Amino acid sequence: MLTIQSGKIKPVLFLLLLLPLGMLAYRFYSDGFGANPIETINRYTGDWALRILLLTLAFSPFIRITRWHNIIQYRRMVGLFAFFYVCVHLTSYIVLDQFFDFSEIIDDVFKRPFITAGFSAFILLIPLAVTSTNKMVERLQYRWIQLHRLIYLIAMLAVLHFWWMVKVDTREPMIYAAILAVLLGFRLIYYIKSKI
Amino acid sequence: MLLKTSKPTDLKESDITDQAVYKDRRKFLQKSASITALSLAPSLMLPTMASADIGFDKIIKSDFSTKDELTPQDAITSYNNFYELGLDKGDPKRNAQQLKVKPWNVLVSGECEETGEYALEDFISPGKLEERIYRLRCVEAWSMVVPWVGVELGPILKRFKPTSKAKYVEFKTILDPENLPGQKREVLEWPYREGLRIDEAMHPLTILAVGLYGKELPNQNGAPLRLVVPWKYGFKSIKSIVSITFLEEQPATSWNIAGPREYGFYSNVNPSVDHPRWSQKRERRIGEFLKRETLPFNGYADEVASLYSGMDLKEHF
Ligand code: HEM
Numbered sequence: 001m002l003t004i005q006s007g008k009i010k011p012v013l014f015l016l017l018l019l020p021l022g023m024l025a026y027r028f029y030s031d032g033f034g035a036n037p038i039e040t041i042n043r044y045t046g047d048w049a050l051r052i053l054l055l056t057l058a059f060s061p062f063i064r065i066t067r068w069h070n071i072i073q074y075r076r077m078v079g080l081f082a083f084f085y086v087c088v089h090l091t092s093y094i095v096l097d098q099f100f101d102f103s104e105i106i107d108d109v110f111k112r113p114f115i116t117a118g119f120s121a122f123i124l125l126i127p128l129a130v131t132s133t134n135k136m137v138e139r140l141q142y143r144w145i146q147l148h149r150l151i152y153l154i155a156m157l158a159v160l161h162f163w164w165m166v167k168v169d170t171r172e173p174m175i176y177a178a179i180l181a182v183l184l185g186f187r188l189i190y191y192i193k194s195k196i
Numbered sequence: 197m198l199l200k201t202s203k204p205t206d207l208k209e210s211d212i213t214d215q216a217v218y219k220d221r222r223k224f225l226q227k228s229a230s231i232t233a234l235s236l237a238p239s240l241m242l243p244t245m246a247s248a249d250i251g252f253d254k255i256i257k258s259d260f261s262t263k264d265e266l267t268p269q270d271a272i273t274s275y276n277n278f279y280e281l282g283l284d285k286g287d288p289k290r291n292a293q294q295l296k297v298k299p300w301n302v303l304v305s306g307e308c309e310e311t312g313e314y315a316l317e318d319f320i321s322p323g324k325l326e327e328r329i330y331r332l333r334c335v336e337a338w339s340m341v342v343p344w345v346g347v348e349l350g351p352i353l354k355r356f357k358p359t360s361k362a363k364y365v366e367f368k369t370i371l372d373p374e375n376l377p378g379q380k381r382e383v384l385e386w387p388y389r390e391g392l393r394i395d396e397a398m399h400p401l402t403i404l405a406v407g408l409y410g411k412e413l414p415n416q417n418g419a420p421l422r423l424v425v426p427w428k429y430g431f432k433s434i435k436s437i438v439s440i441t442f443l444e445e446q447p448a449t450s451w452n453i454a455g456p457r458e459y460g461f462y463s464n465v466n467p468s469v470d471h472p473r474w475s476q477k478r479e480r481r482i483g484e485f486l487k488r489e490t491l492p493f494n495g496y497a498d499e500v501a502s503l504y505s506g507m508d509l510k511e512h513f
């Protein structure tokens with residue numbers, strides 16, 4: 001079994017997870033985000049929020065397959081990064097897209113199913129982010145595990161959010177849905193196996 | 197009747213001039229020289245026909261033009277919904293060469309006397325090209341101000357002598373799945389088709405465009421011949437037209453087939469009828485930061501509202 005010093009992995013992973021933000025900054029300097037910069041920023045941050053969210057769900061199947069248990073310690077950081085990108089995405093919607101027009105925003109949240117799904121995902125992520133400290137893990141114990149199962153629902157809402165947004169070309173959200181199905185399917189199989 | 201298409205003519209390097217006057221008047225975010233250079237690259241500006249053939253040298257100004265500030269040319273030619281050339285807004289420019297525009301014929305059929313296949317040049321009376329600066333409002337809630345070059349559709353349609361049964365006009369885009377990357381998959385029902393009521397088609401604001409910014413239309417903008425109906429959402433203004441049919445019944449239209457609840461036959465710009473998935477109250481003018489109010493009929497209500505008197509526009513959206 002491969003052993004890598006955890007002290008080195010963490011900063012590298014941290015920088016890797018910051019890379020999408022760096023690439024966004026780079027695009028700003030290279031083409032100013034094209035003709036519709038606000039749309040570009042919003043979609044770009046949405047894409048990365050979803051990818052990193054799915055990455056957190058990949059940890060446990062990956063560990064089961066590779067038995068590389070060490071890496072579990074990095075999951076929290078990845079999860080917090082997912083929350084971070086969702087926050088950037090939401091901020092770009094509130095500040096750039098709607099420019100603090102809260103009546104429009106509230107309208108969107110209640111009238112547009114794709115925004116309702118995205119917003120629910122965001123709200124549900126908050127308690128997970130808040131309870132991610134060591135102290136909270138210790139304090140909540142089994143309830144912490146239960147609470148963090150919300151991530152399954154959040155991921156499904158996030159994929160739905162994307163699916164309901166597109167006009168006709170569902171290919172991209174379909175790919176994410178397929179990945180999510182595999183990640184959740186894995187858990188289901190293990191769950192069923194553990195019962196027999 | 198079959199009329200001969202004009203012979204292909206080469207475009208000289210010197211014909212490709214910088215539209216610097218119009219460009220970059222207003223910048224929202226920093227744009228580098230690279231994209232500007234790209235949009236002017238000769239390979240993307242291949243001529244669809246010789247300028248002189250159809251009178252690009254003497255374009256008439258029009259009173260119908262808006263005084264709104266023009267959207268920069270590089271935005272108009274790099275941010276396109278033209279699914280035949282790809283689904284991403286940057287695809288049509290990248291794949292522009294996949295649209296073969298020479299030679300180009302238009303089939304005229306249905307309820308008219310002069311049916312037949314016509315060469316492109318027969319749609320444009322030499323010397324009659326007009327510049328029409330129109331607002332363009334996309335159903336996706338963004339907008340542009342575009343200096344089209346074209347001719348009024350009405351007089352053209354009349355030349356084909358529509359019969360008294362001609363109540364609607366149907367338009368179709370080229371079908372060429374071998375070359376057009378977007379037509380390899382059935383995202384929409386190909387060929388793309390659109391339609392207008394005959395009085396909408398005859399309205400003086402309705403034009404067939406052959407040019408943009410004083411030059412031939414770039415392929416990604418619907419070369420060589422496209423419809424422009426400025427008071428309707430952009431998808432009604434069908435691109436790269438190969439067929440015009442006069443009909444007694446209302447034709448089926450591509451986006452209406454794809455989403456009948458989301459895209460109506462009329463699709464007049466209307467801030468009080470939301471798209472089910474987003475608001476139509478406001479729009480982002482490309483190049484501006486704050487959204488602006490969307491105007492009924494895209495600001496052309498004085499000219500066209502009477503076409504719909506007595507109609508419930510919430511029902512006929
Ligand atoms: C877990 C939370 C969320 C995730 C993972 C997420 C992800 C995404 C993704 C993947 C897209 C599509 C990007 C593309 O087309 O490539 C998207 C679009 C969008 N999201 Fe989110 N989102 C989340 C929450 C939210 C929230 C809370 C809001 C606002 C209240 C929001 C507003 C939007 C909007 C307006 C778009 C459409 C952008 C456009 O049409 O140009 N999202 N999001």
